[in-house]
Amino acid sequence: MSSERDDTIFALSSGAAPSGVAVIRLSGKGVRFGLETLIGEVPTPRMATLRTLRAPETAEILDRGLVLFFAGPASFTGEDVAELQVHGGRAVIASVLKALASLPGYRHAEAGEFTRRAFENGRADLTEIEGLADLVAAETEMQRRLAIRQAEGGLRKLYEDWRHRLIRARALIEAGLDFVDEEDVPDDVMAPAWSEAAGVAREMAAHLDDQHFGERVRDGFEVVLLGPPNAGKSSLMNALVRREAAIVTPEPGTTRDLIEVSLDIAGHAVTLVDTAGLRETESVVEREGIARARRRAGTADLVLALSDNDSWTETIPEGAASLRVRTKIDLLDSDSKRVSGEADIRVSARDGLGLDTLVRAIGEALDLARPMPTALITRSRQREGIAKSLGFLQELAREGNRAVEVKAELLRSAADALGRVTGKVDVEDLLDVIFAEFCIGK
Ligand SMILES: Nc1nc2c(ncn2[C@@H]2O[C@H](COP(=O)(O)OP(=O)(O)OP(=O)(O)O)[C@@H](O)[C@H]2O)c(=O)[nH]1
Ligand SMILES: [K+]
Ligand SMILES: [Mg+2]
Numbered sequence: 001m002s003s004e005r006d007d008t009i010f011a012l013s014s015g016a017a018p019s020g021v022a023v024i025r026l027s028g029k030g031v032r033f034g035l036e037t038l039i040g041e042v043p044t045p046r047m048a049t050l051r052t053l054r055a056p057e058t059a060e061i062l063d064r065g066l067v068l069f070f071a072g073p074a075s076f077t078g079e080d081v082a083e084l085q086v087h088g089g090r091a092v093i094a095s096v097l098k099a100l101a102s103l104p105g106y107r108h109a110e111a112g113e114f115t116r117r118a119f120e121n122g123r124a125d126l127t128e129i130e131g132l133a134d135l136v137a138a139e140t141e142m143q144r145r146l147a148i149r150q151a152e153g154g155l156r157k158l159y160e161d162w163r164h165r166l167i168r169a170r171a172l173i174e175a176g177l178d179f180v181d182e183e184d185v186p187d188d189v190m191a192p193a194w195s196e197a198a199g200v201a202r203e204m205a206a207h208l209d210d211q212h213f214g215e216r217v218r219d220g221f222e223v224v225l226l227g228p229p230n231a232g233k234s235s236l237m238n239a240l241v242r243r244e245a246a247i248v249t250p251e252p253g254t255t256r257d258l259i260e261v262s263l264d265i266a267g268h269a270v271t272l273v274d275t276a277g278l279r280e281t282e283s284v285v286e287r288e289g290i291a292r293a294r295r296r297a298g299t300a301d302l303v304l305a306l307s308d309n310d311s312w313t314e315t316i317p318e319g320a321a322s323l324r325v326r327t328k329i330d331l332l333d334s335d336s337k338r339v340s341g342e343a344d345i346r347v348s349a350r351d352g353l354g355l356d357t358l359v360r361a362i363g364e365a366l367d368l369a370r371p372m373p374t375a376l377i378t379r380s381r382q383r384e385g386i387a388k389s390l391g392f393l394q395e396l397a398r399e400g401n402r403a404v405e406v407k408a409e410l411l412r413s414a415a416d417a418l419g420r421v422t423g424k425v426d427v428e429d430l431l432d433v434i435f436a437e438f439c440i441g442k
Contacts, residue, residue: 005117008034009109010100012093013441019088021065024096025441027114030105031080035069037103038062038084045071053084055099062095063087077114078121112438116431119423126423127155130379133438134218141267145372146217154375155382158207159422162200162389166415169193173408190404194396197411201393204386207377213367214376215383216301220262220269221366224297227306227315229253229277232327235349236306237261237274240359246274253277256289258296265359266368273300278315302365304358310341323361329353385421389414 008028014021026034032042039051046068053062065086075081086092100106115132118124124132131150138144172193225233229252237246237259246259259274273296276289294317297303303322305315308331316322326343330351345361347354363369377383392414396407419425 005120006105008103008106009113009117010097010106011109011114011441012097013083013114014088017088017090017093021085022088022093024084024086024093024100025109025114026082026084026100027075027077027079027109027117028105029080030103031069031082034100034103034106035067035082038099039067043067043069045069053086053096053099055095056102062099063092073121073123076123077117078123079117109440111440112435112442115438115442116435119431125153125156125160127159127382127421128153129423129435130382131155132442134378136439136442140264140269142217142368142372143269146214146376146378149372149374149376150378155377156422158375159386159418162204163415163418163422163424165196165200166393166411166418169196170408170411170415172196173404173411177404177408193411197393197396197414200414201390201397204390204393207375208383208386208390210377211367212377212383213370214378215380217268217372217376218378220271221265221301221368222271222273222296222299223302223304223362223366224273224275224293224300225304225306226275226293226297226317227277227327229279231277231306231308232349233277233306234259234274236304236325236327236347237272239349239352239355240272252279253281253283253286256285258289258292263359265366266363268363268366268368270362270366302362304362307343310343312342321365323358323365325358382421385417389417389421392417 006029008026008030010024010026012022013025014023035042037056038053043049043051048066048068050064051067052064054060055062063086065084068083070076070081072079072081084096086096101108115129119126119129128151131147131152134143134147135151138147170193173190176190225237227233230250234246234248234255238244238248240263241261245261247254253276255274256276261272263270263272275293275296276286278290278293281287281290297317297320300320303316303320304325305312305322306325306327307315308328310326312324323344324342326341326346328348328350329346330348330353345354345358347358377386392410396410396414399407399410416425
């Protein structure tokens with residue numbers, strides 16, 4: 001590992017060529033030497049300088065571009081870092097990468113390796129790094145907001161605060177143990193420690209009680225269209241995404257497989273799933289399609305139960321959040337259009353009636369307009385860690401008159417569980433999983 005870490009790594013950090021400008025990033029001990037070789041000097045840190053890049057052996061001109069140098073440890077990775085902004089043509093990029101590869105101790109970076117060095121050099125904790133990965137992957141405004149807050153330390157600050165309070169509580173207890181007769185430590189010595197632990201436990205419980213909102217923002221909300229054959233499910237999906245994503249025919253049983261499309265509702269990622277029409281059938285294929293439809297509806301964030309005849313019996317799965325959608329209202333005469341039935345929303349896919357109302361109603365049902373707190377759990381890894389830590393604190397609260405040493409140990413376990421979430425404690429085994437999410441050059 002140490003020799004790998006001694007390498008100077010480099011990679012194209014910008015997107016696919018050709019592009020106007022390409023950014024090639026370098027990090028490691030050999031960065032200064034590399035700059036001297038390619039441009040004849042190490043530029044003033046943090047000052048963009050226009051320079052000619054030359055091939056190491058032949059001094060042939062490769063390109064001319066902006067060069068930026070960041071002296072470690074005040075850099076993204078904590079090491080010396082440079083960025084070469086060259087023209088984004090394939091051959092230009094290839095020639096610069098080739099020149100870098102020829103330098104002693106230089107090698108191409110692996111996926112996420114710059115970020116991994118940032119973590120290993122204490123420039124970011126694991127939650128911030130997960131936030132960075134999400135920021136690069138973000139496709140909607142809300143995913144971006146969530147990710148930038150986490151990348152900027154939203155979760156780190158909260159979790160570090162809890163961890164320090166638990167460590168302090170334990171220190172109080174151990175100090176008490178040193179001073180008083182071991183068997184009966186007076187309550188008033190320990191009381192502040194217990195109340196601190198109880199306070200942290202309360203905050204953790206509130207943090208966990210979030211309806212998985214952050215995870216759902218990150219992964220996208222799922223809305224399933226459900227209803228009998230010919231209710232107009234596929235037509236409605238097509239109307240919402242304004243393209244022929246699913247086949248529509250007058251024949252009942254047209255859709256068999258699940259068909260997914262992406263929608264942006266109020267800046268959130270929403271996956272809309274079209275399904276096979278629910279009915280009794282002899283067809284094996286259709287039966288499998290219907291089973292899939294029911295399963296998917298069972299795990300959806302919201303079910304849109306469609307009907308073209310105001311009957312919703314048997315459509316809505318038990319316990320599911322749902323909206324009753326009356327379809328094909330263009331077929332009604334103008335009087336009955338206004339008659340209020342059991343439907344929550346009335347739409348016509350053919351004429352586009354009610355679609356805006358439906359989208360708004362979906363947003364409300366999913367609570368998409370809620371203000372986003374600075375610290376939201378975004379991954380099950382974090383949730384499990386916090387739950388585990390809280391578990392130790394709850395055990396501590398139950399322990400009553402148990403030996404103080406046992407309680408101190410529970411506090412230590414609670415703090416360590418938090419430390420694993422931020423990466424302060426014993427996380428070697430997690431790193432490969434976390435950094436595998438990154439692309440090359442990040
Ligand atoms: N007039 C009118 N006809 C509609 C509307 N929506 C759908 N239809 C018609 O209803 C029939 C069935 O539409 P689909 O979208 O295939 O219905 P589905 O629920 O997906 O049907 P399956 O996939 O077979 O379960 C087609 O002939 C559509 O043209 C509408 O808003 N107005
Ligand atoms: K159909
Ligand atoms: Mg269909």
